Amino acid sequence: MRAPYLYDALVSRQTYPRDRFDGVSAASGRVGAHRAENPRMRAGLVLFWAAIATVVLLVAGIFASMVYTGRIDLTPQTAPSYSDTPEVPAVRDTSYSILVLNGTGNPAASTDAVARLEAAGWTADKVIAGAASTTSFATTTVYYSSDADLGAAKGLADLLNAGSIVQSNAYTGASGTPSPGATSANTKQLTIVLGADYQLGTATPAP
Structure with missing residues (x-):
């Protein structure tokens, strides 16, 4: 059997379909198309x-x-800084003149406040009472004008149960002179405005 026929006989035994390359003579050096395995990705x-x-x-x-x-938190807050300034203690300083303004609409409130101040050590000439510009003041408030007065303002607030302490020159003249009723320009003064929260009470004796 000649070589081409032998090749054809061998090719005919393959399991894949024949194509035009399978008929090429063996003398040409070609034996058919190259069939590569389909690439597959490994399961692992x-x-x-x-x-x-x-x-x-x-x-x-x-x-x-x-x-x-x-x-x-993608936007963290800056940690707050704290002051090392010591807390100012409350002191009961009877050298201050006290201006009592009644903003309650009840005349008994100012009478009660004056009695409590005198029982705590203030002399009658140091306590001046009057009416506030309003009779519907909500919170009893102590007003002081300078940092040096803060301790005395706290002491007055504690004595009369004031709900607020405010630094202000509202009750002091433009030149620093006390409000009407003070005895001199050098007199230290605090002002307390009695509000609706003021509680009538028993006079507190001086320590």
């Missing part, structure tokens, strides 16, 4: 990348949830 590699993707999505979801619920 697929599982590896799937696991990585799952972990990334899980971490991203947890992070987003913590940001949404406020457990992670």
